[in-house]
Amino acid sequence: MNEDAELSQTIAQLVRRLKGTHLHAQMEREARECLHQPEIQLDSLKDDVRSFLRTSWERKLQNAVHRELHLAPSLPAVPAEHLKEPLAYMRKAQASWERRIVKSLNSMSTELGVPLARMRPATEQQELSNKWNEMGTDEPLSRFRPVYAPKDFLEVVVALRSPNLNSGEDAGARSHWGLVQVPLGVKDIAQLLAKQDSAAAQQYSRRGCPTGLRADLWALILNSDVLHFEQLKAGVLQHDLLVDNLIYKDVKLTASNDDYYFVFEDFLYQVLLCFSRDAAVLEHFKYNSATPPKSYIQQAVLADLSTLKVMPLIQIFL
Template sequence: MGDMKDNSIHRTAQKFAVEIQQMEEYRTLYSNVEKIAASPCVQKGDFKETLLSALRTSGVDMELRNVVFHRMRSHSNNANSTNGYPIKEPLAYLRKAQLQWEKRIHKSLNSMCAELGVPLARLRLASDRDELSDKWNELSTYDIDLSQYRPVYAPKDFLEVLLCIKSPNYRPVDGEGLWHFAQIPVRVKTLAELRSLYAEISRGEPLLGVNPHMPSASHPTLEAERTVLGEKVIGANHAPVAQEFLKRGCPKCQRGKVWAQVLGSQVRQSHVQHFNRLKQLVLQYDLLVDKLIIKDVQLTASNDDQYFVFEDILYQVMLCFSRDTDVLSVFNHSASNPVHAVLKNRTPYVENSVIFPPSGIIPFHGFTMFAMPVCYLYEDPAELYFTFRALYLRYWFQLHEVSSREQGILPLCLLFERLLQRHEPGLWAHFRLAGVQPVRVVFKWLMRAFSGHLPPEQLLYLWDAVLAYDSLEILAVLAAAILSFRKENLLQVDTLQAVEAVVADLSSIVVMPLIQVALLRENGN
C-alpha cells in the first residue's frame, strides 16, 4: 500500500512538473533558481541542502509552493474525470440541457445582429478608435446609442430553463417536481456537513464580520489583532496561509493583497503588458458584446449609489475581459462551450469559424456585478482585472451554466431548498400553499453571488468566506437564512410580488451573524 501511495505521489509530481514548465511564470522561476544555484551560498559539496536553504532565504521556495498550490486548486475544478481525462458533465440529460441553452444564446445573438444590421465583430473606424482612446480613462463620456440593444438573457430566463429540467429517472409524487428542484436528484450537503465545512463559523469563533470591536487578549480590539496578524500573513506570501487567515475575516486595508495571494493574481510586469495588449484589441476591434457590456454597466453600476463612482474603470475591465483568450481555459473544466461564429463570406464549416467573443463568455444582464465589489480593493485597473478574472475562472463561471457539480447553480438551488424545507417547515408550507416558488425569490442573489443586493462591506465579508473555504455553498446558506430572518413578514403575504417586496431591501442585513445562526440551528427551530 505504501509503495502504491509513493508511486501515486511521484506520478502527480511528474504531471505538475510538466504543467509548470508550460506556465508563463516558469521562465522567471527557472532563471531565479539558476542564479541561486550559481551563487556562492550554494556549496558543491553539500549542493542539495545549501540550495534548498538558499531558495528559502530568497523567497523562491515560497513562489514554487504557491505555484503548486494554485495548480492543485485548478485540478480540483476537474472533479469529473474518466481515466484522468476531464468530463464536461457526467449526466447526459444535463449535457443536453446545457447544449440547448447555448443554442438559444447563439440564436439570440444572431437575431440581434440581423435586427440591427450589425456584424458580431468588425474593425473600428479610425475616428471611433481615436475617440475611444482619448476617453479611455473616462469611458462614461463615450457617446454611443444603445437604445436598440438588449441583454442576451437575464437570470429569470436562465431560471426558467433550469426549472424545466427533469431527470429521466425521476417520478414525481403529487406534482411536487413541478414546484421545486426535487426532479433533479443531485446530492447536496446536510446541515451537519455544512457545519463541518464552515467549522470556524459554526463554532462561534470571533469573526471580523460579527464582532470586530470586541476586546482581544493581546490587542485593544479583534480588528487590531487581525490587522497585525494580516501584516505577517502578507509578508509570508504563502497562499494556503492567506486562505486560512480569511476564515475569520480580513481587515479592509489588507483584503486586496490577501485575495491576490489566495487567487494567485498578484500583478507582475508581464500582467501589465497583457492588460495593455487587451486594451489595444479593444481599440482595434468593435464587437457586438461591447454594446452589451456598456449597457450592462449603465444598468447596474451607473444606477447604484455604492458603485457609480467606479463606472469608468468597470468599462475598461469588462471590455478587456471580452478579448482575453486566456479565459478560454475555463472551458477545460466547465460544463459549457464557447459560441462559434462563421467568418464573413465563408461556408459554415468548423474550420471557417471562430470563438465569439475571444474570451468565449457572453455577458448577461448583471454580469458586471461580478467585478463591481472588487473595485473597492484596487485602484490600479490591472490589479482589479486579474483578481476579477481569477474569481471568475475559479468560482463565478459555475453560476450561469447547467451542471451537476457541487458548486454549480443547480446544486446551490437544491441546497437552498433543502435547507429551507427542513429547517423552516412552516415557511416552506406557507410558500407551497400560496403557490410561490422560493427559488424564484432568491435565484438572482445566487446567480450574482449577492453582488448588487448586499451592501459592499457585507458582500466582501461573504466573498472572504467563499475564498477561505473554497466553496460557493455559503451562498445557499445565506439565502435560506435571509428568508428565515424575514419569516414573520413573509408569513403575512401570499403572492410572489409581495414576497419579493419583503426581501427587496437587504441593506440592513449583517451577513456573518445570520450565517452563524443558520449553521447552529436545530432541525425545525
C-alpha cells in the same frame, strides 16, 4: 515504497501543472539572464541554481506550489465524448438555449451592421487606453438590445424536468423545492465545510482585514499576475467584440443606477471586459454543458491583399 511512489507522482503532477504558467515563464526568463553573467560557471551550475532559488523567487515558487496543493483534485483524463455532462435532457435544453443566443447575436450583428469581432484601429486603441479608468462615458448603447430577458432564462430553467425522476414521489415534498426543481446530487453543508482548507492568507482574510491590505491579500490568495492582466487588457484594446456593448449596457442598467455600486462602474467594465478575453475560462467548459459562441477575426494582409489572415480565436462568454 508506496509513499515514495505517491510523492514522486505528486511532484510530477505539480511540475506539469506549473509548466506554462506565468511564474514558470518569468523564472525561465530570469534564469536565462543569469546564465549570461560572468560569475556563473558550468561546474558550479547546480549550486548557482540553488542560490538563485533562495532569492525572492523561492517565496513565489512556494506560494504557487501551496496553491496547487490546495486546489480541488483535477479530474482524470477522459475520452472526448465524455467531456460534457452526461445528462441528455439538460444538454438538449442547453443546446436549444445556445441556438437561441447565437441567433439573437447574429440577428443583432446583421441589423446593426456591427461585426461580432474586429481588430480595433490604432487610433481607437489609443483612445480606449487613454480613457481606461473612465470607460462609463460617451458610449452610445441605445441601439443594442439585451440578448435575452432574465424572465426568459428563468422559464427555461423552470421547465427542466429529469426523465429519471420518480413521479410517484410525494408532491407536497417537491413543493418545498421552489420553482427550480433539478434533482442533482450535491454535497451537503457538512461535506462542504469539511473541504474548507486554505493558506494563512485565506484564514486571515476570513476574520477581516484592513482596507489597505485587501489588494495584497487577494493577490496572494488568487496568485494573480500583473503581466497576465496586462495581456488581457491588451486583448481588450486590440479587439472589439459585439458583446462588449452588451457588457456596457448590462452594467449601465444595474450598477450605474445603484447607490452602492455606481462608484465601481469603471472597475466592473475593466474586470468584465478582461474576463471575456481570458482563455483559461475555456477549461471550465470541458466539464460543463455550456458551449460559448466563437467568432473569427479576418484581416487583410498588406503584403498580399488577396489573402486573409485569420486572427486568434476570440471567445465570447455569456
